[in-house]
Amino acid sequence: MVTRTYDNSHFDESTNGVVVMVEPYSQKEQIQQVVYRILDANLDRAREGLRIIEEWCRFGLNNAQLALECKRLRQEVAKWHTPELRAARDTPGDPGTELTHPQEEERASIKSVLQANFCRIEEALRVLEEYSKLYQPNMAKACKQMRYQVYTLESSLMGHQRHQLLWRSRLYLVTSPSENLLNNVEAALKGGLTLLQYRDKTADDSLRLEQARKLRQLCHIYGALFIVNDRVDVALAVDADGVHLGQQDMPIAVARQLLGSQRLIGLSTTNKEEMQAAIAEGVDYIGVGPVYETPTKLGKVATGLEYVSYAAKNCSIPWFAIGGIDANNINDVIDAGAERVAVVRSLMQAEQPTLVTQYLLSQLNRIKPEL
Numbered sequence: 507m508v509t510r511t512y513d514n515s516h517f518d519e520s521t522n523g524v525v526v527m528v529e530p531y532s533q534k535e536q537i538q539q540v541v542y543r544i545l546d547a548n549l550d551r552a553r554e555g556l557r558i559i560e561e562w563c564r565f566g567l568n569n570a571q572l573a574l575e576c577k578r579l580r581q582e583v584a585k586w587h588t589p590e591l592r593a594a595r596d597t598p599g600d601p602g603t604e605l606t607h608p609q610e611e612e613r614a615s616i617k618s619v620l621q622a623n624f625c626r627i628e629e630a631l632r633v634l635e636e637y638s639k640l641y642q643p644n645m646a647k648a649c650k651q652m653r654y655q656v657y658t659l660e661s662s663l664m665g666h667q668r669h670q671l672l673w674r675s676r677l678y679l680v681t682s683p684s685e686n687l688l689n690n691v692e693a694a695l696k697g698g699l700t701l702l703q704y705r706d707k708t709a710d711d712s713l714r715l716e717q718a719r720k721l722r723q724l725c726h727i728y729g730a731l732f733i734v735n736d737r738v739d740v741a742l743a744v745d746a747d748g749v750h751l752g753q754q755d756m757p758i759a760v761a762r763q764l765l766g767s768q769r770l771i772g773l774s775t776t777n778k779e780e781m782q783a784a785i786a787e788g789v790d791y792i793g794v795g796p797v798y799e800t801p802t803k804l805g806k807v808a809t810g811l812e813y814v815s816y817a818a819k820n821c822s823i824p825w826f827a828i829g830g831i832d833a834n835n836i837n838d839v840i841d842a843g844a845e846r847v848a849v850v851r852s853l854m855q856a857e858q859p860t861l862v863t864q865y866l867l868s869q870l871n872r873i874k875p876e877l
């Protein structure tokens with residue numbers, strides 16, 4: 507029997523220490539072993555990542571279609587994991603098993619778990635694609651295809667997550683310029699806010715980008731959606747969840763083309779016609795207002811509670827009553843049929859934004875505990 511090792515002086519337990527003649531690997535064979543180990547490790551990595559995503563689709567979202575797609579991809583990966591590749595495994599000799607990044611030990615939210623694992627799968631498939639060119643070109647082609655299928659899965663799943671959270675969000679904070687911007691927003695997030703819009707009509711672009719980035723990061727940590735007012739370019743630059751547009755802003759069709767189908771687009775409406783047009787254009791939610799006159803939007807005539815009642819009966823997508831709503835009048839707006847409201851001053855000027863957020867949410871949750 508010829509025992510092959512990388513090292514001629516290796517102690518071979520199978521021969522009880524009797525040193526047998528060892529034929530060294532040729533350089534070509536050594537490289538082949540390394541390639542096999544890389545393929546073996548990355549097939550495992552891709553499959554593990556897929557399983558993590560699959561569990562969320564199945565148990566978190568109850569989404570059979572997404573779970574099934576993960577399972578199909580997992581099985582496709584497994585098909586390439588031949589005994590030959592498995593046999594190359596050398597876990598004790600792998601220095602990589604000790605290497606972890608601090609970020610891997612803690613995740614801020616389900617979203618970060620999913621994103622980290624999508625990255626892991628995509629990286630693994632890219633590695634598989636490159637190294638399997640030295641092994642089986644067919645495998646390289648299959649891995650490339652799978653990588654694109656994983657990109658599609660990622661965008662469907664992340665889009666699905668966004669839409670779910672939008673439907674579940676009852677309170678929407680629209681910011682105003684403030685020295686305490688980040689503190690105020692964080693206080694509201696601590697109170698349970700799940701939807702934030704960054705709105706600053708006068709800041710220059712460098713400040714706008716800086717603040718948008720910081721707010722997006724904060725929302726990411728708290729698992730909240732982050733929307734940018736007016737500016738599709740800023741929304742894309744900071745990887746926001748979407749944009750809010752007005753009737754005078756960029757047309758919805760153009761914004762959709764730029765943002766793709768997975769990001770959210772909201773549109774302000776003041777009457778039935780605008781509401782019906784917004785739904786037909788495929789926006790994800792609408793603003794309904796201003797319910798009351800408000801200094802935050804000077805000169806815009808109030809629509810009153812009538813339009814709120816109309817929306818309650820006729821709007822098939824999520825809608826947020828907005829304009830002059832605060833802790834004193836929120837129950838009138840709820841009584842008119844609103845299940846979701848958006849506010850600026852009530853939270854941006856609150857002394858205790860966490861408490862006010864909790865109060866507004868408690869009122870909105872009073873009618874139907876679960877949306």
Ligand SMILES: Cc1ncc(COP(=O)(O)OP(=O)(O)O)c(N)n1
Nearest residue numbers: 735750751752753774793826828848
């Ligand atoms: C949730 C929500 N509803 C309405 C608006 C107003 O948008 P718009 O009419 O474009 O006015 P500006 O906010 O850009 O002044 C909004 N921002 N958010």
Ligand SMILES: Cc1nc(C(=O)O)sc1CCOP(=O)(O)O
Nearest residue numbers: 795796800802829830849850851
């Ligand atoms: C930004 C905005 N849009 C409105 C609309 O009706 O389209 S009302 C509004 C301002 C709402 O501010 P506050 O909560 O301070 O009254």
Ligand SMILES: [Mg+2]
Nearest residue numbers: 736751752755
């Ligand atoms: Mg606007």
